[in-house]
Amino acid sequence: MSTRELLVLGTAGAVPTRRRNHNGYLLRWDGRGILFDPGEGTQRQMAHAGASATELHWLCVTHFHGDHALGVPGIVQRLCRDQVPHDVHAVFPADGAEYWARLKDATSYHGSATIVEHPVRGAGATLAGDGFTITALPLDHSIPTYGYRLAEPDGHTFLPERLRAHGIAGAAVRELSGDLLAECTVPRPGQRVAFVMDTRLCDNVFELADGADMLVIESTYLDSEAELATERGHLTARQAGEVARACGVRTLVLTHFSERYGAADDPDFLIQADFPGAVLAHDLDRIPLGARRRAR
Numbered sequence: 096m097s098t099r100e101l102l103v104l105g106t107a108g109a110v111p112t113r114r115r116n117h118n119g120y121l122l123r124w125d126g127r128g129i130l131f132d133p134g135e136g137t138q139r140q141m142a143h144a145g146a147s148a149t150e151l152h153w154l155c156v157t158h159f160h161g162d163h164a165l166g167v168p169g170i171v172q173r174l175c176r177d178q179v180p181h182d183v184h185a186v187f188p189a190d191g192a193e194y195w196a197r198l199k200d201a202t203s204y205h206g207s208a209t210i211v212e213h214p215v216r217g218a219g220a221t222l223a224g225d226g227f228t229i230t231a232l233p234l235d236h237s238i239p240t241y242g243y244r245l246a247e248p249d250g251h252t253f254l255p256e257r258l259r260a261h262g263i264a265g266a267a268v269r270e271l272s273g274d275l276l277a278e279c280t281v282p283r284p285g286q287r288v289a290f291v292m293d294t295r296l297c298d299n300v301f302e303l304a305d306g307a308d309m310l311v312i313e314s315t316y317l318d319s320e321a322e323l324a325t326e327r328g329h330l331t332a333r334q335a336g337e338v339a340r341a342c343g344v345r346t347l348v349l350t351h352f353s354e355r356y357g358a359a360d361d362p363d364f365l366i367q368a369d370f371p372g373a374v375l376a377h378d379l380d381r382i383p384l385g386a387r388r389r390a391r
Contacts, residue, residue: 098123099286099384101309101348104133104140106376108315109162110354116140116378117162118351120311121150122245122288127225129153129245131290131311133166138173144379148173153184153229154210157292158240159191168201175206182209186222186231189214190239215241227285232303234294236328242292242303247285254279286384289344292351295328296338304342309384311376312338313351317363320353336368346385350376 104119111117117134121141128150130137141147151174156164174183187195192214199210213222219232219241226248231241253268257279263271271279289307291300293315304310314332316324324331330338332349339347347370356364365373374382 099125101288101311101380101382101384102144102146103348103350103376103378103380103382104137104144104146106350106352106378107134107162108313108351108353109160111135111162112354114358114378115352115354117165118292119166120290120350121146122290123150124245125226127152127227129155129229130170131155131243132157132163132292133170134162135165137166138169140378148177149179151179151183152181153186153224155229155231155243155290156185156187156191156195157234157242157290158188158236158238159194160238160293163292164194164198167195167198171199171208171210172202172204172206174208174210175204178206179208182211184211184213184222184224186213186215186229186241186243188239188241189216230303232299234291234299235297236293236295240293242294242299243290244287244303244307245290246287249285250283251276251280252283254281283387286387288384291330291338293329295325296330296334300338301342304338304344307342307344308387309346309348309382310335310339310342310344311348311350314349314364314368315351315353317356317360318367320355332364332367333369336370336373339368339370339372344370345372346382347373348376348382349373 102121105116107115118132119137120131122129221230289303291312314335315329
């Protein structure tokens with residue numbers, strides 16, 4: 096049975112705390128693993144969560160601040176040590192290629208793995224995966240930063256009663272086309288996941304989040320630090336909720352919290368986001384993508 100879930104490996108901002116590791120998010124998608132922003136300690140967090148390097152097929156880095164990339168050396172070396180047999184695609188801002196090169200070869204190590212690099216430039220890019228695409232779009236932070244959107248194509252769902260009415264069964268179902276296909280099916284919207292880290296509000300935040308089944312988004316600050324958020328190129332929990340409402344998001348995952356906040360502040364993030372499908376992420380949470388949307 097296919098699994099689509101978000102495994103949260105870390106939820107801190109620039110500084111990890113006793114209860115929050117640096118960033119790290121593993122999206123499990125039908126046997127494919129997409130790892131976003133591995134911060135320091137990601138490899139150990141994966142061990143705590145029961146995840147392995149052999150699960151990884153994509154590594155997507157939004158930008159090269161430490162809390163989003165200091166785990167890259169450990170992940171790369173673990174891919175090699177475990178002799179992961181399949182290609183692992185690495186996506187990152189081309190403007191940070193020098194940092195990627197340093198992180199990838201930060202120390203001496205043994206083994207080898209095939210890492211296919213996809214540096215993204217300018218207005219971004221859309222890359223083909225196995226049954227999905229990954230789109231990278233530029234955001235508005237203090238250094239070049241990209242957000243990501245994973246999307247599967249729209250499909251169709253067969254209607255058993257209509258198939259029976261036409262006497263269609265078995266392998267013949269796969270041969271349907273034209274008017275008969277339209278009569279015996281209903282549209283099945285593809286699922287979409289958006290990943291938005293360090294940024295001010297900008298058009299591409301909304302473009303990435305549009306119609307997302309899950310939006311994983313930074314909510315570094317509460318309203319009391321709204322001016323600081325804008326100054327440093329971050330979002331507040333309230334802004335994250337505004338994006339989710341405007342874009343018709345189903346599940347909103349709030350994460351990337353400043354170290355200034357403790358457990359007593361957690362409820363305020365949900366209150367200020369004011370979104371019924373909001374989840375306040377904690378390390379090692381497993382958040383299911385959920386059932387598909389119904390066709391309209």
